[in-house]
Amino acid sequence: MLIRSELVSPPIVSLDHVWKRYPNGTQALSDICLRIPGGDFVFLVGPSGAGKSTLVRLLIREERPSQGRVWVDGLEVGRLPRRQLPRLRRQVGLVFQDFKLLPRLSAVENVAFALRVSGESRRTVRARCRAALEAVGLWEARDRYPCELSGGEQQRVAIARALVHGPRLLVADEPTGNLDPATAWEVMQALLAINAAGTTVLMATHNRDIVDLMRRRVVALDRGRVVRDQRAGRYDAAPQVFALRS
Amino acid sequence: MRLLRYSLFVLDAAWQNFWRNAAASVTALLSIGLILVLAGTGLLLGHALAQVLGSYGRQVSVITIGVADGTPLASVADFEAQLRQRPDVASVRFLTKQQELRQFASDPRNQAIVQQLVGNPIPARIQVQVRSLADVARIDALARTWPGVDQSDPTDYQGQLVDNMLRLERWLDLGGLGLLAVLAVVSVVIVMNAIRSAVYHRRREIEIMKLVGGTEWLVRAPFLLEGLLTGLLAAALAQAVLALAYHPFVEHFSSALFFLPLTYDPRFLDTLAVELLTGGAVLGVLGSYVAVRRHVRV
Numbered sequence: 401m402l403i404r405s406e407l408v409s410p411p412i413v414s415l416d417h418v419w420k421r422y423p424n425g426t427q428a429l430s431d432i433c434l435r436i437p438g439g440d441f442v443f444l445v446g447p448s449g450a451g452k453s454t455l456v457r458l459l460i461r462e463e464r465p466s467q468g469r470v471w472v473d474g475l476e477v478g479r480l481p482r483r484q485l486p487r488l489r490r491q492v493g494l495v496f497q498d499f500k501l502l503p504r505l506s507a508v509e510n511v512a513f514a515l516r517v518s519g520e521s522r523r524t525v526r527a528r529c530r531a532a533l534e535a536v537g538l539w540e541a542r543d544r545y546p547c548e549l550s551g552g553e554q555q556r557v558a559i560a561r562a563l564v565h566g567p568r569l570l571v572a573d574e575p576t577g578n579l580d581p582a583t584a585w586e587v588m589q590a591l592l593a594i595n596a597a598g599t600t601v602l603m604a605t606h607n608r609d610i611v612d613l614m615r616r617r618v619v620a621l622d623r624g625r626v627v628r629d630q631r632a633g634r635y636d637a638a639p640q641v642f643a644l645r646s
Numbered sequence: 647m648r649l650l651r652y653s654l655f656v657l658d659a660a661w662q663n664f665w666r667n668a669a670a671s672v673t674a675l676l677s678i679g680l681i682l683v684l685a686g687t688g689l690l691l692g693h694a695l696a697q698v699l700g701s702y703g704r705q706v707s708v709i710t711i712g713v714a715d716g717t718p719l720a721s722v723a724d725f726e727a728q729l730r731q732r733p734d735v736a737s738v739r740f741l742t743k744q745q746e747l748r749q750f751a752s753d754p755r756n757q758a759i760v761q762q763l764v765g766n767p768i769p770a771r772i773q774v775q776v777r778s779l780a781d782v783a784r785i786d787a788l789a790r791t792w793p794g795v796d797q798s799d800p801t802d803y804q805g806q807l808v809d810n811m812l813r814l815e816r817w818l819d820l821g822g823l824g825l826l827a828v829l830a831v832v833s834v835v836i837v838m839n840a841i842r843s844a845v846y847h848r849r850r851e852i853e854i855m856k857l858v859g860g861t862e863w864l865v866r867a868p869f870l871l872e873g874l875l876t877g878l879l880a881a882a883l884a885q886a887v888l889a890l891a892y893h894p895f896v897e898h899f900s901s902a903l904f905f906l907p908l909t910y911d912p913r914f915l916d917t918l919a920v921e922l923l924t925g926g927a928v929l930g931v932l933g934s935y936v937a938v939r940r941h942v943r944v
Contacts, residue, residue: 460857482862490859500854514858516655519648565859 411435411471412569412600413459418468420454420624428454430624432468436602438568441595443611444604445635446621452604455621456573459602460492461485473568490518493562493599497574499554501546507557508533508542514561532560535597536590552583556590563594570594572603576610584610608635652864660871667844671872674840675880678929681829681836682884682922689921690892692822693914699815703779706811709803711789712796713770715743721794722772729774729788734781739773746771769796779815782808830929837876837933838940841869845941852942866938870931877930881922888922889915 413436420429429451436442444452457463458470461477470477473491480488501510508529515525533539536556546554555575562570572591576584588610595601605611611618611634618633619626628637664671713722722740729738741749746768751760772789776782786803789795845852855865896910 486859486861488859489857494857500850500857502851502854513854516651517855517858517860517864519651519655521647521651561858 414471450621451624490565493567493570495572497577532564611635656867659868670843678880679883686888711772717794736775833929834933838937841937873930873934877926881926
């Protein structure tokens with residue numbers, strides 16, 4: 401059974417019988433089939449070692465699938481030539497648990513960094529940085545350095561940096577993992593606003609409260625397999641699971 | 647415009663790499679500078695020895711062939727023409743018996759002998775200048791087969807000396823090349839380590855550059871540029887040291903080694919500068935290229 405939005409939007413992410421086995425023999429993913437339509441908000445849940453991070457790494461070609469095909473926004477990621485990787489990575493905004501901000505750069509410089517490596521003009525950099533920082537409510541704090549920002553603010557700067565290329569897909573790997581509940585909620589508000597503006601969001605998380613509160617699509621992984629794909633789901637399987645795939 | 651912006655980004659990143667990683671950069675610069683001083687010293691010594699060998703070489707690369715009394719001038723002219731046609735011969739000059747006698751008599755030390763001479767016992771000679779020292783032996787062999795050669799004193803070929811000089815030249819070339827190869831390998835390893843350290847210091851920035859869509863070229867170029875900068879600065883340092891030390895060195899050793907005609911050749915400093923800067927640039931870029939290929943993957 402398909403989620404209704406899959407019927408109206410072409411998938412922005414599509415994994416077709418994807419397997420990933422690491423050289424040390426670890427089977428990280430087994431026969432993953434997943435379609436995420438444009439504009440969706442999807443939680444990827446599961447215990448540590450379930451394969452969430454591997455799945456994220458496949459989407460940005462930090463890893464290649466051992467078998468199967470991965471499509472992101474029309475690009476077959478596994479077969480993409482190396483010289484095309486920058487293009488893929490500009491199409492996918494990435495947010496990490498540890499923020500990955502450069503400590504010697506201010507908030508706006510951190511956001512601008514993503515555009516400078518793309519060779520954008522100064523005017524474009526200024527305009528897009530402003531738009532991205534305003535989208536996460538941090539334009540006023542643009543000149544502050546990461547050490548002068550709270551954890552939530554740092555994560556919002558990271559989200560602004562992920563947004564600055566105008567990606568159609570934003571992938572967040574445990575973005576609230578280092579944050580207290582109130583700050584985590586601030587970050588979620590920012591991600592919801594981005595999703596409302598049309599960007600697809602795929603968020604790997606352990607945060608049960610947020611998943612349960614948001615009631616969005618939940619894809620649960622366990623030992624490398626999709627064990628649940630549920631619309632308006634919860635972190636744990638409810639007594640009556642709405643199974644989307646057989 | 648985009649290319650210009652990329653270039654500015656790369657220049658800025660390379661400069662920041664160099665200064666943010668100052669300890670490793672300066673260590674690499676001084677180490678490579680020292681190596682280039684050694685290499686430059688080798689080149690200067692090589693040049694001095696080449697001058698000495700050249701001066702000896704010019705002397706022994708002229709072979710004089712004695713002409714037997716009574717040899718017809720036509721035969722001498724034929725032999726001269728035969729010699730001139732050879733590609734290994736630079737010039738040929740025939741000196742008659744009279745010219746040889748005049749030359750002998752012009753030396754004051756020979757006056758007593760000249761007064762006792764009856765007739766002209768000094769043979770006519772053919773002086774042959776060869777292009778390369780290694781050709782002297784062939785001309786000597788050819789001269790000895792010529793019927794007009796003076797059998798009692800055919801040539802003044804100093805086979806042993808020429809062979810020794812050729813051997814010495816060959817060993818000096820090999821030794822110089824070996825020394826340069828060792829120094830080059832050491833320099834590349836030093837640059838590699840400096841760049842590896844820079845990559846380690848900038849690992850977070852590199853990771854972010856990759857994740858936000860930086861191209862492989864953009865991620866690697868600052869390190870290549872840093873290697874180039876290190877190599878060029880080290881070469882400039884080495885050149886400065888050698889330029890300052892060259893003249894005093896020659897003055898000191900030309901008196902200590904009076905038997906060797908060492909001379910100060912300021913023109914060679916220009917050649918040395920070009921060689922050191924080229925060497926420094928090549929070693930710097932090569933070392934950083936190997937390092938980024940191993941340690942920076944996009």
